[in-house]
Amino acid sequence: MVTKYQVKVICGPEVYDKNKKADANSKFRLDSSIEVTHVKVVTEDKSSKLSRIKKFLLMSWRLCKEAKKNIKKGDHVLMVTNPFPLITMMGHLKSHRDFTLSVLVHDIMPESLYTDMHIPGAVYPMVESVFNKAYSSTDLLISIGRDMSEILERKCKRFKHQPRIEVIENWADVINIIPKDREAGNKVVIQYAGNIGNAQGVGEFVDVLHDAGCENIEFSIWGTGGGETGVKEKVAEYGMQNLVTFNGPYFRSQQNDVLNDCDMALVRLVEGMYGLGVPSKSYNILAAGKPILYIGEKGTEIWRMLDENGNGVCFEPNDTDGLRKYLQALDVNSIAKLKEMGQISRRLAEEKYSEEIILKKFVVLV
Incomplete structure (x- = not known):
């Protein structure tokens, strides 16, 4: 973006989770011309819904307050959808100040909130109307999947102003993540790496x-997350400690080693998540040259990608019989076929989802 604009960034703290440390080995660097403003962190109790909502509201208010100070008439603003109340505040600010607003949509609200935090049914229609109006007030909505674009079109269709809706997928880090062979063992290793929350369905x-x-x-x-304790309790209850290993959180700089330490990677979204998000972990799995075991609704972006290219297998969340039979058929003799599928993943990462290819789309569209 610095080749096209003078860039300013308003964001939260570098480390927003008190349980995590800054990655001293991170290779991520900002261009020296970029001016960055960090707002103060808000602590939360992840087990408390009220505490989480308080954090989202306070962080949004702090970010919007800085936006009011910095955004001038004629500016181009690119924002993301987290913290979720911010899009409603920025939509209001746009109505009072003439600037171009583009939103990179990683999560669709309030539908994602209903799945994750279970908004009361009586309140939901009112909250949905507020967010739909906020989405429709933008100039450009950038979705990260074709299924997400469908949902955004539906949310905006009743409003007079219709924003452009374009798809820009997440990117794969093909420079720092390189396929490498895992030391052979007597088991097929299926790996889950990422946040362990309600929407990921690791316990299921x-x-x-x-x-x-x-x-x-x-x-x-x-990884770690709000659902980790429940999964650990389930593993202990089943007596599966010899089959399930918990490795804890990892730094971005460790991704190459972590993602290569398996034969197949699990990506799972619970039922009801169609169009509400695309698991970003999928693209670095491609970079590592691994096939994906995807559990989610048919027609979601990752399902389509795997179905079109043959670099993984897909099951709907309620198809437990099909999934169980597939798992029972896996053994060390399956590893050669999994490697072939993984080679397709790597080729896709290089030819369609590399950082260079994806970021060029942002420069063109925004």
Whole structure:
């Protein structure tokens, strides 16, 4: 963007989770011409819905306050959808100040909130109307998947002003993440790496793995989140400690080693998430040259990508019988086929989803 604009950034703190540390080995660097303003962190209790909502509201207010100070008439503003109340505040600010507003939509609100935080049904229609109006007040909505574009079109269609809706997928880090062979063992290693929350359904996968009685599979979990304790309790209840490993959080600089330490990567979205988000982890899995075991609704962006290219297998969340049979059929003899599928993943990452290719789309559109 610095080749096209004078760039200013308003964002939260570098480390927003008190349980995480800054990555001293991070290779991420900002251009020296970019001016950055950090707003103060808001602490939260992840187990408390009220605490989380308070954090989102306060962070949004702080970010919007800085936006009011910095945004001038004629500016181009690119924002993301987290914290979620910010889009409503920025839509209001845009109505009083003449600037171009583009939104990179990673999560669709309030639908994602209903899935994750379970907004009361009586309140939901009012909240939905507020967010739909905010989306429609923008100039450009950048979705990260074709299914998401469908949802955005539906949300904006009743309003007079219709924003442009374009798809720019997440990118794969093909420079720092390179495929490498894992030391062969006597099990197929399926890995989940990322946030362990309600929408990811890691516990449900453990249920199926238990029902399948698979001694031929090791399930390796990297990451942390609000659902981690529940998954650990489930593993202990099932007596699956020898099949499921918890490796804890990891730094971005460790991704190459982490993502390569498996034969297949799990990407899962619970039912009801159609068009509400695209798991960004999928693209660095492609970079690592791994096939994807995707569990989610048919027609979602990752489903379409895997179906079109043959670099993974897909199951709908309620198809537990099909998933169980697939897992039971996996053994060390399956690894050669998984490697072939992984080669397709890497080729896709290089030819369609590289950082260079994706970022050029932003420069053209915004």
